[in-house]
Amino acid sequence: MTTTKAQQADPGTRPVLSVSNLTTSFLVDGEWRQVVRNISFDIMPGETVAIVGESGSGKSVTSLSIMRLLAKASSRIEGTVKLNGRDILPLSEGEMRDVRGKDIAMIFQEPMTSLNPIFTIGRQISEALTCHGDISKAESRAETIRLLEKVRIPNASSRFDEYPHQFSGGMRQRVMIAMALASRPKLLIADEPTTALDVTIQGQILDLIKVLQEEEGMSVLFITHDMGVVAEISDRTIVMYRGEAVETGKTDDIFHRGRHPYTRALLSAVPKLGSMKEQPRPLRFPIVDIGTGERKEPTALADAIDYAKPPVLEVKNLVTRFDLRGGLFARPTGAIHAVENVSFNLAQGETLSLVGESGCGKSTTGRSIMRLVNPKSGDVHLDGYDVMKLNTGDLRRMRRSIQMIFQDPFASLNPRMTIGSTVAEPFIEHRLGSRSQAREKAVDLLERVGLNADMMSRYPHEFSGGQRQRICIARALALDPKVIVADESVSALDVSIKAQVCNLLMDLQQNLNLSFLFISHDMAVVERVSHRVAVMYLGEIVEIGPRASVFENPQHSYTKKLMAAVPVPDPARRGIKRNLSVDELKSPVRPVGYKPPVRQYREVSSGHLVRIDAA
Template identity: 80%
Template sequence: MASETIGNGAASPVLSVKGLTTSFRVGDGWKSVVRDMSFDVAPRETVAIVGESGSGKSVTSLSIMRLLQKNSSRIEGKVTLAGKDILSLSEEEMRHVRGKDISMIFQEPMTSLNPIFPIGKQIAEALTCHSDISFRDAKAEVLRLLEKVRIPNARGRFDEYPHQFSGGMRQRVMIAMALASRPKLLIADEPTTALDVTIQGQILDLIKQLQEEEGMSVLFITHDMGVVAEVADRTIVMFRGDVVETGTTDDIFNRGQHPYTRALLAAVPKLGSMKGQKWPLRFPIVDVATGATSEAKPVADTVHPGQTPILDVKNLTTRFAIRSGLFGRQSGAVHAVEDVSFQLAEGETLSLVGESGCGKSTTGRSITRLIEPTSGSVTLDGYNVLSLAKPDLRAMRRSIQMIFQDPFASLNPRMTIGSAVMEPFVEHGLGSKADAREKAADLLVKVGLSPDMMKRYPHEFSGGQRQRICIARSLILDPKVIVADEAVSALDVSIKAQVCNLLMDLQESLNLAFLFISHDMAVVERVSHRVAVMYLGEIVEIGPREALFENPRHPYTRKLMAAVPVPDPARRHIRRNLSTDEIRSPVRPVGYVPPKRSYIEVSPGHLVQVTEEEAALAA
C-alpha cells in the first residue's frame, strides 16, 4: 500500500520522504523490505514510526541516514532534509550532513560508544569534526551538554570510559553526542527498549524537554505503543515493509482502523487495568487478518490458602568477593542478595520486580544453585537445596527449571531444536530416545509449534518461536517450579502477549509454580498472584498483586509505577520529574554488616520494609 504524505502543512517540513523503497540483494535478485513510503516531519514535531521486528522501521531510519551497505542495498525514492536531496549527495557531502544536520541515537549505547576513549573526548569529536573549534572550547561545550542531559558531576566524569557508566547514563551520553552540533532532526531508534522502566521514563522526559529547548524535530522509532502515546504528535504504523495506517497519535489510539494497529494496541498492558480482578488475566489477541479479538480469560483458581509451599526461601544471602592488589586480597564484596525470604505455592505466580542490578536474577540463579549462595536456606519440593551434593543436585533440578531472557543464547546453534528439547530427558535417563522424541513432539504442540519443526535449527525461527522452544525444553522434565528470568522482555509487544498467555495456559493445565522475574510492571500486574519488589538486593515490599498495585506503600514501589509509560495520548505533555540519580551501588567494604531490616504488615500478606524507628512506632 502506498502511504499518503502526512504533515500539518503549517511550515516547510524539516524532513520529507517521498516513495522510499529499500531493497536488499538476495542471491541474484533484490528483495524490498520498505515499500513506497512517504511522510513529512515538520519543525518541532515528533513523528513515531511503530511496528514489530521485521516491519522495516529501523531500515527506514538507516536509509534516511544512508548507513546501509552500498553493495548489498538499494535505496529508491526521494529524501529531502531542509530542502536538500540527501540521496543525491556524495559520501563526503553526506558525512558533513550526519551529526550536523541530522543525528541518530541507537538502541544499544554500549555498541555505539568506543570502549577505549573517554566519553568526553568522543562527544568533543562530534564538535571538532563539524566546526572550527579549539579543544578547550569543545570541552566547555561538552560539559554544558553533559549537564544538559542531567549527568551528575559532569566535570568529574568527562574522562571516564563507557564501561564506568550505567545503561541509562550511557544513553544520556549518546543523546549529548547527538545534540552536540544542534541538528535540525534527531532520529531515535528504539532508544529506551533495553532500559529499565525508571531509566526509560527519565530518557523520554529528557528527549521531550531538550526538543522544547533546542527546537528540533524528532523521528522516534519504537515497537512500544505506551512510549508512542507519550512522545509522538503523529504516528506511522508499519507492517512487513508497508505503511498500513498514519494519522495523529490521538486518532491512531482512539480511532485506529487497521486490524494490525488494533492488534498492537490490544497487546499493550495498561497499568491499573486489573483493578477488581483477583486472578491473573490473559492478554486479548487480535487476528491481524480479520481484526477478531480473543477473549481475555482469567487463569483458573489454582492457589489454595494454607497449602504447603513448593518453594520456601529463608534469609537467602548471595555475595561476590571483590579482589584487588598484587596478591588478590579481598577488598570488598557485592551484596547482590541480602536476607531475602519468600514462599511459593503450587500453581502460583510470584513476580520479582526491580531495576537492573537489584538482585532479582541472582535470586533466581541462587535458588537453582547455578550461583552458590553465601547463606540462608532453600527448600524445594522436599529438598534442602543448599546442602545437596552434586548427584542429588542433579535430581533436584528436575523439580525446577529456568527460562532465560535470550532464547538464541540458550540454544546450541549446531543442534536441531528437536535434539535441544529432548536432551534433558535423555540426560536424566527418564526413557529411551523414542520416548523423548514423542514427549518433545507433544510439548512442541503444547507451546504452539509443530512436531515437523524438530529437524530445524534455532536460526530458522523467530524470537518468539525460539522462546516457545525454550519453554518446551524447560517442561520436558515435568518440573513443579519454573524460574522465568526476563523471559518476555526482549520480545515484541504482540509476541510478548502470546508468550505470557502460553505461560498462563501451561500453569492452568500443569499446575506449575512460576517465579516470574521482570522489570515490566504492567506485565507483572497482568500475570501475577503475588509481587515482591527488590531494591539493592533486598525485598522492600511483598504482597498480593491487587494489594500491592492498588496500595503501594514503599517509595521505591511508587517510583517504579510512576515510570511506566501509559498508552494514552492525553498524557503526552506530562512530565514525571523522576530523579536522575543512578541506582546506588551494592558494593560494600570487607566486614560490612548490613542493618537488620524490619517489616510491617499493612494488610493481610502485604509486608513493607521499614526502618527500626518506623517499626517501633508501628508496634
C-alpha cells in the same frame, strides 16, 4: 497537554524532513529483495513522528536509509529524502558526512556498542563538535560539559575524563543524546533508544527528549515497538507491517480510532497499568487476528491458590555475595552484596513476580535457588529437597523439579542441535525413558507450546524470536518440573509476541499446576500475570504482597517510583513529565567486614509487608 511547534506553525511551513516513496532493497543470493516499500511522510519543525511496528517490519531500515548508513554494495535506496528542501540521496559520501551530525543526528538502541570503549566520554563528544565547526580545545571542553549537564548527568565536569564502562546503561544513553545534540541538528532520529533500559531510566530518557525538544526546537523521528512510549511522545504515528506503512495519522486517532487490524492487534497486546483493578486472578491478554481483525477476549485463570497447603518452595534469609579481590596477592577488597537476607514462599500453581531494576538481585536470586550460583547462607527448601545441603548427584535430581527460562532464547539454544534434539535432551540425560519416548515427549511439548511436530528437524536460526522462546519453554517442561524460574523471559519480545507467550505460560500453569518465579522489570506485564509481587532494591525485598495490594496500595517509595515510570498507552498524557530523579542506582559493593543492618517490616494488610527504612 502541550502544543507542538508543528501545530502552531502556519500551513506554509516547509517540512524539516520529507520522505517520498522510499523503497529499500537488499541483495540476497544475487537478487534484489525489497524490505521497505513506498514509505512516504513529512516531519514538520518541532514535531515528533513515531514509526511503530514489530521486529522485521522495516522501522530501523527506514531510519538507516534516511541517514544513508546502509552498505552501498548490498543495498539500494530509491525515492526521495528531502532534508530542509534538499534531496540527500544523490549526495556524495563526503557531502553526506557534513549532513550527519550537523543537520540530522541519530541515537541508536545499544549505547555500549555505539561508544568507543578506548576513548573517554569527553573526547567522543568533543569530536562531534570539532568535526562540524572551528572550535578550540578549551571551548570544546566547556561546550561538552554544558551538553553533559543539559542531559542531566550529575557531576558532569568530573565525569568528562571517564570511560563508557564507568557509566550505567541509562547514563550511556544520555551521553549518546549529548553527542547527537552537539551540533544542534534540526532533526533527531531516535531508534529504539529506551528498549534496553529499565522502566525508571526509560522514563527519565523520555522526559529528557521532551525537554530538549522544547528547548532546542528539534523535530524527532522516534522508532519503537512500545505503544506506551508512542502515546507519551509522538504527535503523529506511522504503523509499519512487513515493510509497508499500513496506517498513518495523529497519535490520538491511531489509538482511539485505529482502522487496520494490525494496529488494533498491537494496541490490544499492550498491558495497561491499573487495568487489573477488581480482577482477583491473573488475566490473559486479548489477542486480535491480524488477518480478520477478530478479537479474542481475555479470560482469567480459573482456580484460586490454596495457601493452606505447604509451599512448593521456601526461601529463608538467602544471602549471595561475590568477593572482589585486588592488589599484589589478590586479597579481598570488598564484596558485591547481590542478594541480602531474602525470604519468601511459593505455593503450588502460584506466580510470584520479582521486580526491580537491573542490578537489584532478581536474577541472582533465581540462580541461587537453583544453585547455579552458590549462596553464602540461608535456607532453600524445594519439593522436599534441602537445596543448600545437596551434593552433585542430588542437585541434579533436584533440578528435575525446577527449571529456568532465560531472557535470550537464541543464546540459550545450541545452534548445532535441531529443536527436536534440544527439547528431548533433558529427558534423555535424566534417563527418564528411551529415545523413542523422548521423541514422543518432544512432539507433545512442541504442540503444547503452539509449534508443529514437523518443525523438529529445524535449527534455532530458522525460527523467529517468539518461536525460539516457545522452544525454550518446551525444553523447560521436558522434566515435568513443579517450579519454573522465568528470568526476563518476555522482555526481549515484541509486544504481540509477548502477549502470546504470557498467555501460553498462564495456560500451561492452569493445565499443569505449575508454579512460576517470574523475574521482570516490566510492571504492566507483572500486574497481569502475578498472584503476588516482591519488589527488590539493592539485593533486598522492600515490599512483598498480593498483586492487588502492592499495585493498588504501594507503600515503599521505590515501588511508587517504579510505577510512576511506566509509559501509559494514552495519548492524553503526551507532554506530561514525570520529573523522575536522575540518580543512578546505588552500588551494591560493600567493604570487607561490612555488616548489613537488621531490617524490620510492617504489615500493611494481610500478607502485604513493607520494609521500614531509617528516617
